Amino acid sequence: MNNELSGNGIRNGEQYLAGLRDDRDVWLRGEKVDDVTSHPGLSRGARTLAGFLDKQFDATLQDVITYEEDGTRYATSFLVPKSKADIEKRGAAFYQWATWSNGMFGRTPDYKNASVMAFGSAADFLAQGKPEFAENMRNYYQYVRNNDKVLTHTLVNPTYSHEQAKEGKYSDKVALQVVKETDAGIVVNGARLLATLGPHADEIEVFPSTLLKASEENLPFAFAFAIPINTPGLRLICRDSYDHEKSHFDAPLSSRFEEMDAVVTFKNVLVPWERVFMYREPLLCNKAFADTNAVVHMMHQVACGKLAKAEFMVGLLCAMAKATGKDKDMNVKGQIAEAMWATETVRALRFSAEAHAEADSRGIFVPARRPLDTSRNLFPKMYPRLVELVQLIGSSSLMATPSEADITSDIADDIGQYFQTVNLASKDRIALFRLAHDVAVSGFGNRQALYERFFFGPQNVMASIYFDLYDKDEMMDRVDLLLK
Ligand SMILES: Cc1cc2nc3c(=O)[nH]c(=O)nc-3n(C[C@H](O)[C@H](O)[C@H](O)COP(=O)(O)OP(=O)(O)OC[C@H]3O[C@@H](n4cnc5c(N)ncnc54)[C@H](O)[C@@H]3O)c2cc1C
Known part of the structure; x- marks a missing residue:
């Protein structure tokens, strides 16, 4: 990742769409999607988000939705707040982004950017697991910010048994777990619910839940990592699309703001060590979102x-x-x-x-x-x-x-x-x-x-x-x- 850390800051819509045209394994209505930017159920959501990213270059909005550092512009959601004024600037940017869809495109990238910024700024928390995990997170923040990557996340294992889940335990029939450790990284198998914006994202964060606490013995299920959506073995299984190809007049919202939700499956997916942030630490995982x-x-x-x-x-x-x-x-x-x-x-x-x-x-x-x-x-x-x-x-x-x-x-x-x-x-x-x-x-x-x-x-x-x-x-x- 190190040679990818540098980037040009904010991206425009075309650059974003070009990044989605890769060999990602996305399934919708019984077929593998060739290209999420041209698929009828997905393309208009992608283009809407591309239009939002273009606004980052609008001179009348730039002061609010971007900030400048060493001559490069970044999305405000990456700004590390060092004052109350910074918090207000972040709030104004969040609000501005939401007005473009009137809140109907809930998972604009600023949501995940807020989390990456926080983890990047509090990376010392991750050093409690291993010092290199903190460094991994600092690098990841730089990578995402400098390249204006669009992220989704998946935090929840599918519930196999409610009784088991209430005790903070996961079923190895369905839940995502580590099955192997190699010099290159960890290998994971299983499924996660749910990734909103998954097909339209560049990267996926696979983190512990912000809310549901794991039990202490859940070692193989306790981790946090991030990988590109097109990582081999990672599959997105979409619900049906609500974009039924109607005109903007007929379907003013669903023709524009279909952000898609997908179940994520992992078949022997190799996660490189430099993308691992927590590992075999259920108690640390349980505290991560709060402590950072x-x-x-x-x-x-x-x-x-x-x-x-x-x-x-x-x-x-x-x-x-x-x-x-x-x-x-x-x-x-x-x-x-x-x-x-x-x-x-x-x-x-x-x-x-x-x-x-x-x-x-x-x-x-x-x-x-x-x-x-x-x-x-x-x-x-x-x-x-x-x-x-x-x-x-x-x-x-x-x-x-x-x-x-x-x-x-x-x-x-x-x-x-x-x-x-x-x-x-x-x-x-x-x-x-x-x-x-x-x-x-x-x-x-x-x-x-x-x-x-x-x-x-x-x-x-x-x-x-x-x-x-x-x-x-x-x-x-x-x-x-x-x-x-
Ligand atoms: C449209 C939509 C989009 C979503 N997008 C995302 C996304 O992008 N990323 C993501 O990670 N998630 C996403 N989610 C998933 C969301 O986080 C979960 O739906 C939510 O956490 C509820 O979990 P569940 O669906 O498993 O519900 P349920 O099956 O009801 O499970 C709730 C969980 O809470 C536990 N629980 C219930 N009662 C108790 C109790 N008394 N004590 C302890 N535990 C209890 C259950 O055992 C279970 O684990 C999305 C959901 C929806 C509907």
């Missing part, structure tokens, strides 16, 4: 993105209500106010975390954890409710959604006449409610809700960690005082 603050920096990216998404949902609800004049109705106002409260809660949590950022023991600034942790526990509950509000306010209009082709067909007169509302011409009303349909009814929309419910981990486990970390003593003392 990677989880906090990731939560920061997430809260900023969820703010953009919640704002969009408010905008959508207001536009839908306005279409028929429902926005004058007190009950409807009350329903939309609920979405506004959700949005303002996420906003307040984001800015509170930034305002209370402090330097950690390594001198790296970290946003306050508690507001971000509150946001990551609340949003999985808020988002399904926002979707429900779109359904409640949209009602049958979500079905009065003929396709673009109908608008110019032989029944164009009927469409023009019967789909209009007091505030919208037929075509505009259909466009708006097709968008709402893609949010709240389509396969794409339902996957979004599932993503929000689960992508950071099981809700009960996240809530239980939140409870454990919450500083309760002073509050309980006040209760005690009253009882004395």
Whole structure:
């Protein structure tokens, strides 16, 4: 990797797409995908991300979404925060990236960049395993940043038995494990759930879970490494695509933001030692995301993105209500106010975390954890409710959604006449409610809700960690005082 450490910083979309045209082993609908940049179920998601990367060269955005160091520009998500202002800059960049998809392309590269930055800055943590693991991580941060690589990650072993998983044990029938050690590296076999953006990524991080703790005896399952997606033996098995090749009018979101999720399988995959960061250390693995603050920096990216998404949902609800004049109705106002409260809660949590950022023991600034942790526990509950509000306010209009082709067909007169509302011409009303349909009814929309419910981990486990970390003593003392 050493000769690859130097790079030119930010990449444009064409450079990114060219990097995806390799011999990666991606499977979709029973066939091996030849080229993810031209496959009908995958190409538009890839091109969307390419368009986002192009924005890094937009002079009006560069101050926010990039930073300069020794004459080279890098994505802001790689910036090691040395002040509160740096934290705010990172937050502004996360938010900016999310606005381009209104949060519907959840796994933009800044999410993983936040984690790589944190691990790179806290690499001494990994030296507790072996000193060279720390060096590996410092090099990996340089490599990813300097070459603007797009990463996915997979943190979770498939559950074979719930009882076994609750004890932190993994099944060797399905879970990813080390089967051999050689001079060149470790050899791994098994599967991992799940890699969002996998087919569209350059690299995959295979790390322990941020949440699910492994038991002490899980030695063959306890590791962290990163490899290129086209590493021999690594396979991505995609779910069905939600990009059904419809026009942007017919499917405004799924035609643009299909980021794809894939199960990852490993058949005797050789991971070179220089790409190994933790090995046979379950207890270290369990602490890694917390002790390096990677989880906090990731939560920061997430809260900023969820703010953009919640704002969009408010905008959508207001536009839908306005279409028929429902926005004058007190009950409807009350329903939309609920979405506004959700949005303002996420906003307040984001800015509170930034305002209370402090330097950690390594001198790296970290946003306050508690507001971000509150946001990551609340949003999985808020988002399904926002979707429900779109359904409640949209009602049958979500079905009065003929396709673009109908608008110019032989029944164009009927469409023009019967789909209009007091505030919208037929075509505009259909466009708006097709968008709402893609949010709240389509396969794409339902996957979004599932993503929000689960992508950071099981809700009960996240809530239980939140409870454990919450500083309760002073509050309980006040209760005690009253009882004395
Ligand atoms: C759309 C989508 C995208 C995703 N993208 C990614 C990704 O990119 N990378 C990634 O790594 N993951 C991803 N995930 C996976 C996500 O991390 C998991 O879905 C989540 O952690 C829940 O795990 P599970 O799916 O195995 O759920 P379940 O099968 O419900 O398992 C939950 C886990 O929690 C354990 N558990 C439950 N209750 C308890 C308890 N009381 N005490 C202890 N343990 C308990 C279970 O035993 C099990 O291990 C994604 C998920 C979705 C839906």
